[in-house]
Each structure stands twice: as C-alpha cells, then as structure tokens.
C-alpha cells in the first residue's frame with residue numbers, strides 16, 4: 573500500500589522511527605508533535621540488539637556507531653562493597669551472537685539523528701506545536717485535529733504520543749494511569765569529573781535492598797548516564813519528571829559504595845532529574861478503524877528490562893513493513909497488530925515482574941543462575957528487519 577498517507581501523532585523516538593521507516597518504503601508521512609521545539613531529555617538509553625537491527629537498517633551501521641557507545645566491560649556489583657557479583661562483559665559478543673550490537677546512546681543524540689534523517693527525506697514532514705486533540709473517520713480517510721485549530725487528513729493515523737496518549741484516550745476512553753511506586757533519579761556526569769578508578773568497568777549496576785543504581789557511558793565515554801531507582805508511596809508532583817535534589821538522593825543511597833557516592837556528587841545540578849514511573853493496564857487491542865497505537869501509547873512499561881524505547885523502535889519498522897506488504901489499510905493495521913501485540917504486551921508485563929524481582933532481591937544471593945534480564949527472556953533473538961509478519 574505504498575500510495576498511503578500516514579499521520580503520526582508524537583515526535584518521540586517511536587514516532588520518528590516510524591516516520592523514517594515509512595519514508596524509506598516510499599509512503600507519504602507527516603509527524604505532528606505537541607511541543608514547540610523538537611527534542612529529548614538529557615538521559616541515556618540502552619539499545620539492545622533487537623532494536624539495534626532497526627537503527628542499523630534505517631540509519632546505517634556507521635551512523636549508529638557514531639552516536640552509540642558499545643560497552644566492552646560490565647558488571648552487576650554489590651551495592652555496599654562494590655564487589656562484582658556477575659560479569660556482564662559485552663563488547664562484540666552480542667554482534668557475533670545476534671547480528672547487532674548492545675550499545676548505549678544519549679537520548680538527544682538518537683532523537684536528533686532520527687529527526688535529521690526524516691527531514692533530509694522531506695523537509696516539511698515534521699510539524700511542531702501541533703497538539704492532537706481529536707480524530708474523525710470518514711468514508712475515505714481519517715482527519716486529526718489539533719489544539720492550534722489545524723487539521724490533517726490521511727489514510728491511517730498512528731498514535732505515538734507516549735504513556736499519556738491522547739490518541740489512546742480517543743480510541744479507548746479514559747483509564748487510570750497508575751503510579752508504580754518507583755522513582756528514578758537520573759543524571760548525566762562528565763566523566764572527567766571522576767577519578768580514573770571509577771571509570772571501570774564501562775557499565776555497572778549496583779544491586780541494593782529496594783534500591784538500584786545503574787551507570788553507563790554515552791557520547792563515547794564523555795558522559796556517565798546514571799539512574800538510581802528507589803520507592804515512594806506516592807508521586808505528588810504535577811508532571812512525571814522534575815528537577816532532583818542532590819541531598820535527597822544522597823540520603824537515600826548513603827550506604828552505597830564510594831563509587832556511587834562519587835558519581836552522585838559529581839552531577840551538575842541542572843543535570844539531575846527525578847522521574848515518577850507510571851503504568852497502565854494492557855489494552856485488549858490497539859487498533860480501531862483507521863487508527864492504531866505504537867510505542868508507550870500502546871504498551872507503556874517500567875524501565876526494568878530497558879525495553880521501552882526498543883519496543884517503540886521495533887513497532888516503527890514493523891508498521892512500515894505491514895503498510896508495504898498490505899493491499900489496503902485494514903490489512904496493514906491487522907498485520908501490524910498481529911505482529912506486535914503479543915510481543916509488546918509480553919515485554920510490558922515482564923517489565924513489571926522484573927521490577928518486583930529487583931525490588932525484593934537479596935543482594936547477598938545474586939548469581940548468574942537466578943539473574944533475569946531481557947536477554948535471558950530471549951528478547952534479543954528477534955530481528956524486526958527479517959521477522960515474518
């Protein structure tokens with residue numbers, strides 16, 4: 573269905589991946605983003621082999637290599653002693669095993685690279701300051717309306733507008749967005765602020781009791797991205813991200829190893845954020861008429877398998893492949909949902925299981941046999957470029 577026109581609501585990692593994938597199949601696409609300036613928060617994101625296949629396919633391996641850092645050495649460490657509990661060395665191992673790298677990237681670098689590629693294909697594709705507010709189906713298409721009074725029409729509409737998706741609300745009504753009880757402090761630290769002994773291994777996760785601290789390198793080792801997870805009874809802030817308080821974070825992680833303390837103390841104040849983690853129940857289905865959901869709008873998940881962006885990236889390419897393969901829009905959306913629903917919902921549910929496992933685990937009893945992650949669940953075995961749809 574190469575002569576289709578797709579409307580994409582939301583210019584995050586999922587929306588831009590879908591836009592680029594559709595463009596490369598020759599499908600006309602326009603992206604409508606609510607905020608006035610396209611961008612991403614200052615944080616890192618792990619790209620596992622299953623989603624790296626897509627980025628390699630869409631951007632080219634050289635471009636992916638230019639923005640991503642491949643961690644050579646890695647460890648899960650005891651929070652108190654810093655002792656290595658599990659060696660998670662990666663390097664070129666994932667590429668040899670799965671055909672694509674396990675790597676880490678600054679979210680803004682990935683987002684900017686995707687946006688530049690989309691604009692290079694079509695300078696008029698991205699429309700900022702277009703907050704989606706409603707949709708209407710006609711006999712011949714679907715029309716989206718925006719808070720600024722504009723409208724746009726196409727053959728299909730893809731809701732890529734994140735966990736608080738307005739498209740999802742339009743299609744499936746209002747349902748509760750629940751605070752998970754997890755809060756993440758996130759920061760970016762210039763690595764030249766740290767003593768050399770704190771720069772090894774490339775990536776490390778410190779397992780504590782009800783607390784976890786993860787850090788890895790982005791921008792080719794210039795910056796450390798860290799995420800420090802803790803629990804709260806409630807999240808009172810209006811938004812789901814707000815500036816973090818260093819003292820509050822240090823008090824919560826006061827018994828963590830000196831390396832953790834040093835990284836926390838080195839974070840520039842304007843680079844420290846606190847995120848409440850929210851979720852929603854799985855939907856029975858995503859597609860209604862000519863509209864469907866993609867990324868967090870379809871399957872928001874906790875970050876405990878590091879797969880939220882990965883699933884959005886996978887969705888984007890499969891959507892393009894479904895549109896290319898189908899004779900009409902119904903077949904395209906059916907193929908997309910048939911290919912993606914089970915995997916997206918499984919990963920979403922498993923991310924919750926893993927959240928509880930991580931929260932309840934005893935750091936004195938961690939070993940490779942009981943360790944669970946996206947790889948042990950078999951998620952890296954999936955290649956969205958070649959999987960049958």
Ligand SMILES: Cc1cc2nc3c(=O)[nH]c(=O)nc-3n(C[C@H](O)[C@H](O)[C@H](O)COP(=O)(O)OP(=O)(O)OC[C@H]3O[C@@H](n4cnc5c(N)ncnc54)[C@H](O)[C@@H]3O)c2cc1C
Pocket residue numbers: 581582583584585586587604605606607616617618619702703704705732733734735736737738739756758799847849866867868869873875878879880881882883884
């Ligand atoms: C602490 C933390 C760590 C994480 N780490 C990882 C990781 O290591 N690996 C990984 O794979 N994932 C990770 N994730 C998950 C990942 O960030 C998300 O799953 C991913 O960003 C989802 O992308 P998306 O494009 O679907 O949604 P979003 O990134 O939320 O993008 C949605 C876009 O839609 C726009 N929008 C919203 N409403 C409207 C509207 N009405 N009209 C128009 N536009 C609208 C928004 O402005 C935004 O640009 C992490 C998440 C958290 C919270």
